[in-house]
Amino acid sequence: MIARRIIVLLLLLGALAEAWPAAQTLVLVVRRDSPVTDLDSVTVRKLFLGVPVLINGTPLRPIRNRSEPHLDEIFLQQIVAMSQPSYDRQILNGVNRQGWLAPSEAASVTRVAAELNANPNAVSFMWERDVAHNPNLRVLRVLWSD
Amino acid sequence: MVRLTHSLWVRMMSVVLIILAALAPLLYLGVSRIVEDGYQERFINSVRAYSRLVADQLEALDAAEFERRAGAVLDGVVLSGQVVFAQIVDGERKIHSSITPALGAASPREDYTFGQSPDQVYYISHQVRRPDHAVVLRLGFDEIPTSERIRATQRHVLLAIGGFVAVSIGLALWLSAVIARPMVLLQESAKRVASGDVHVQLQSHSSIREVAELNLHLERMRQELVGTNEQLTREIAEREASEHKRLTLERRLLHRERIVALGTLAGGVAHEINNIITPILLYAQMALDELPASSDLRADLQRVVESAHRARNLVWRILTFSRQSDTQAPSTVFALRAPVEDALALLRAIVPTNIEVVFRCEAEGVQLTGDPNFVQQVVFNLCTNAHQAMRRDGGRITVTLAAEEDPGEPQLRPGRYGVLEVSDTGEGIDPAALPHIFEPFFTTREVGEGTGLGLSVVHGIVESMGGLITVRSASKLGTTFRVYLPVAVALSNAAGAA
Numbered sequence: 296m297i298a299r300r301i302i303v304l305l306l307l308l309g310a311l312a313e314a315w316p317a318a319q320t321l322v323l324v325v326r327r328d329s330p331v332t333d334l335d336s337v338t339v340r341k342l343f344l345g346v347p348v349l350i351n352g353t354p355l356r357p358i359r360n361r362s363e364p365h366l367d368e369i370f371l372q373q374i375v376a377m378s379q380p381s382y383d384r385q386i387l388n389g390v391n392r393q394g395w396l397a398p399s400e401a402a403s404v405t406r407v408a409a410e411l412n413a414n415p416n417a418v419s420f421m422w423e424r425d426v427a428h429n430p431n432l433r434v435l436r437v438l439w440s441d
Numbered sequence: 442m443v444r445l446t447h448s449l450w451v452r453m454m455s456v457v458l459i460i461l462a463a464l465a466p467l468l469y470l471g472v473s474r475i476v477e478d479g480y481q482e483r484f485i486n487s488v489r490a491y492s493r494l495v496a497d498q499l500e501a502l503d504a505a506e507f508e509r510r511a512g513a514v515l516d517g518v519v520l521s522g523q524v525v526f527a528q529i530v531d532g533e534r535k536i537h538s539s540i541t542p543a544l545g546a547a548s549p550r551e552d553y554t555f556g557q558s559p560d561q562v563y564y565i566s567h568q569v570r571r572p573d574h575a576v577v578l579r580l581g582f583d584e585i586p587t588s589e590r591i592r593a594t595q596r597h598v599l600l601a602i603g604g605f606v607a608v609s610i611g612l613a614l615w616l617s618a619v620i621a622r623p624m625v626l627l628q629e630s631a632k633r634v635a636s637g638d639v640h641v642q643l644q645s646h647s648s649i650r651e652v653a654e655l656n657l658h659l660e661r662m663r664q665e666l667v668g669t670n671e672q673l674t675r676e677i678a679e680r681e682a683s684e685h686k687r688l689t690l691e692r693r694l695l696h697r698e699r700i701v702a703l704g705t706l707a708g709g710v711a712h713e714i715n716n717i718i719t720p721i722l723l724y725a726q727m728a729l730d731e732l733p734a735s736s737d738l739r740a741d742l743q744r745v746v747e748s749a750h751r752a753r754n755l756v757w758r759i760l761t762f763s764r765q766s767d768t769q770a771p772s773t774v775f776a777l778r779a780p781v782e783d784a785l786a787l788l789r790a791i792v793p794t795n796i797e798v799v800f801r802c803e804a805e806g807v808q809l810t811g812d813p814n815f816v817q818q819v820v821f822n823l824c825t826n827a828h829q830a831m832r833r834d835g836g837r838i839t840v841t842l843a844a845e846e847d848p849g850e851p852q853l854r855p856g857r858y859g860v861l862e863v864s865d866t867g868e869g870i871d872p873a874a875l876p877h878i879f880e881p882f883f884t885t886r887e888v889g890e891g892t893g894l895g896l897s898v899v900h901g902i903v904e905s906m907g908g909l910i911t912v913r914s915a916s917k918l919g920t921t922f923r924v925y926l927p928v929a930v931a932l933s934n935a936a937g938a939a
Contacts, residue, residue, distance in 0.1 A: 336570070337497055368553040372565060376493030378486040437568055437575060441551075 320423040321369055323435040329415045331355065334435055342418060343375050344382075345389040345397055350416065357398035358419035360407045370420065373439040408432065450621040457613035461606050469602050476594045480587050481555035488523070488563055488582040496567035496578045499529070504572050511536050518580065525562060526581025529569070561585050623647035627656055639667050690851060692876075700879055700900065707881050711759035718756065722749035758894050759881065761818075761901050772811050774929045777859045778802055778842060780813040784820035785840060792828045795835030804844035807859040808929040815902045816861075816926075822895040823863040823922050829886070830867035830920070839864050848925055852909050857928045864921035870914040878912065899924075 323339060325331050331350050334342070342348045342357045349355070360366055375382050389395040401407040404421060408429045411417045418435075426432050495518055502510050515527040515538035529536040552563045562581040569576045623646065633641045643660040647653050725745040732739050782800070789798055809816070820840065827838045841862040847855045870878065870885075877883045879900040884893035899922075903910045907927050914920040 336493075336500060336568075340493070372489050372551075372553060373567065376489040378482045378489065380482050381486045436570065439566070439568055440577070 319441040320437055321366070321373070321420055321439040322423045322426060322437055323418065323420050324411065324426055324432045325418050325435055326411050326415050327431050327433045329417075329433065331416070331418060331435065334418070339418075339438070340375055343370075343398055345386055345393075345395040347395060353416050356414055356417045358407055358410050358417050359398045359400045360404070360419055360421050361400050361402055362404050362407065362421075366420075366422070369439055374420065448621075449624055450617050453617040453620065454613060457609065457617075461609055465602055465606050469599060472598045472602070473595045476598060477591050480591045480594070484555055484563070484582075484584070484587045488565060488580075491521075491523075492565040492567060492578070492580045492582075495580065496569050499569045499576075499578055500571075507571065508536075512539060516540055523582055523586070524580055525583045526564070526579070528579040530577040530579060532574075555587070556584060561588065620647075620649060620652070623649070623652045623656070627652070627659065631659065634663055634666070639663060639670055686851060693852065696876060696879075700897075703881050704897075704901065707759045711756045714752065715756045715760075718749050718752045722746060722753065725749060755894075758898050761898050773813070774808050774810050775813040775816075777807040777809050777816065777861070777926070778805070780817040781820050781840065781842060781861065784817040784824065788821060788824045788828070788838075792824075792838075793832060793835070796828050796831055797837040798824070799837060799839045801839065801841045804842060804859070807842065807844050809859055809906070809926050810929045811906045811926075815906065819899050819902050819924060820861065820863070822899045823924075826895055827863060827865035827867065827920070831865055836866035836919075844928065845925075850909055850911070850925065853925060858908070858925040859928050861924040861926065862921060863924075864919060866919040869916045869918055870912070870920055872914075872916075875912065875914060879910075 323334065330353070334348075338348055342355055343359065345357075347354050359370065371377060371379055371382055375385075377385065386397050390397050399410065401410055401419070404425050407419050407421055408425075408431075411419055411429075412431055420438060423434070423437075426434055495514065499507075499511060499514060502514075511529050515529065515536065518524045518527045519538045519540045527538040550558070550564065551566055552558060555563065557563075561584045563584055564579060564581050566580075567578045569578050626646075627643060630641050630643045634643070641663075643656055643663055647656065725742050729739060729742040729746060732742065785798060785800055792798060824838055824840065831838075839862075841860075841864075843860040843862070844857060845860050846857050847853075848858055848860070874883075874885055878896050880893075881897040882893040883897075900910060903924055903926070909925045911923045911925075912920065913923075
């Protein structure tokens with residue numbers, strides 16, 4: 296009887312632990328064997344604004360993770376530090392006037408991981424917890440923490 | 442009320458007001474939203490860029506000076522005016538700006554949209570990498586100035602839209618007046634035309650093509666109406682004149698038939714009396730001739746002869762009236778003036794001195810065909826009647842000779858006529874007696890003062906000459922007889938050729 300109560304209590308605690316929002320951390324990721332070792336915040340901003348960033352003479356390829364709306368908001372506020380209309384204008388401006396490439400977009404974490412795996416020069420961002428499910432990915436730096 | 446709502450002006454204004462009532466709020470909401478979005482986007486863009494810049498600045502600080510310079514950077518950030526909260530969290534340690542109180546120091550949450558939290562502060566956190574570990578920069582931006590700018594701009598938008606609505610209503614009033622006024626004028630003119638005043642010209646003077654064309658067509662309709670109305674009035678007048686003329690002719694025809702019937706009767710009687718008188722006169726004259734001059738019977742026979750003569754004279758006058766006289770002289774062409782003057786000479790001898798006789802000849806050389814004695818008889822009889830009408834108070838008899846071409850009397854054929862006019866200033870003829878004056882033995886005088894044959898004889902003579910006699914009389918003003926006699930044919934032709 297006591298053992299059953301303990302089991303139920305443990306199950307409840309487990310459920311509560313699942314429901315309790317864990318601390319979120321946004322990280323910059325690349326493929327595990329990527330030549331990129333580190334990027335400061337200004338370079339990251341340049342990268343996602345379409346400015347060509349070269350590592351060993353090879354251009355990096357930014358991938359915008361659009362798997363969640365909240366992630367998009369953090370991207371705009373923390374990484375590019377712009378409003379959505381300003382970011383869109385900036386990208387259009389770079390593409391049309393400078394001939395830069397716009398960052399590619401991926402609508403799911405799986406798609407982000409696939410693109411990163413396909414290109415060693417690809418750089419993207421995702422929740423730290425998602426990186427744990429992709430052993431082929433490597434965290435470059437923490438971008439934002441809740 | 443129903444009449445008011447059906448008026449053009451009210452309907453146009455209603456349409457404008459409905460459109461404005463529907464559009465003005467939409468316009469305000471739309472513009473407000475654009476203003477709000479614009480300000481918010483600008484705010485978010487600037488605070489994100491600024492906070493990123495500060496984070497980058499902190500990241501670039503030398504590690505040895507970080508502690509000392511971080512506070513100064515936070516003070517500089519706060520002094521920029523827009524930031525109300527600046528904090529660096531380094532593990533358990535927190536560095537604040539020295540200027541602001543520890544607003545939101547507990548654990549401000551991240552904002553992503555403008556006005557997300559009721560504290561009216563937009564919080565942003567950035568990871569600042571240091572050589573050995575990372576710190577968090579937290580900045581709070583004041584949303585109140587932007588909110589106030591949004592509200593102020595919205596007020597301006599509201600004022601502008603209010604002004605727009607007011608100007609639109611004013612313009613709508615003016616335009617509806619411009620459009621409706623000519624229609625109202627047209628309506629008033631049409632009302633007057635409908636009430637019978639068809640001579641009111643329809644003039645709305647509108648620059649609107651449709652209204653101007655409507656006015657033009659209505660004016661044409663009015664003019665056609667006026668024309669038709671005038672034609673109808675003219676036709677009615679002509680018909681009335683024709684009816685009057687017909688009645689006059691009918692009355693004259695009846696009168697003439699009555700005169701002819703009377704003349705026939707009187708002529709038959711006169712013939713019989715003449716047959717009786719002739720042996721009386723003849724035998725009385727023979728007896729008178731055979732009697733000695735000293736006989737007492739001569740005086741009696743003389744009276745018989747004189748009475749027989751008077752009776753013959755009477756018979757002759759009756760026969761003249763009935764145009765059955767067998768003693769007519771052969772027709773000759775004579776000047777009208779001569780017998781008239783002869784008759785007037787005789788007349789002047791018998792009229793009293795209180796009656797003036799005036800003769801005017803306005804047409805010389807008028808010649809007639811017939812017996813001049815008849816003309817003399819006509820003048821004498823008419824003037825005798827005139828002076829008898831004025832013998833008590835006196836007056837003036839005016840005899841005028843003239844000539845007229847086609848006098849306009851319906852009983853006369855077209856041609857040239859000599860006109861003999863006899864007028865007096867007497868009492869006039871009683872209107873009741875006027876239709877009977879040409880009837881034989883009709884008289885208004887006392888018994889024994891007249892036979893009632895004078896005007897009958899005149900009528901008979903004029904008719905026998907192919908002429909016409911008319912009479913016009915007014916009470917207390919006198920009477921005028923006009924006798925139309927056809928001029929001699931040869932002379933008439935010569936005059937017409939001339």
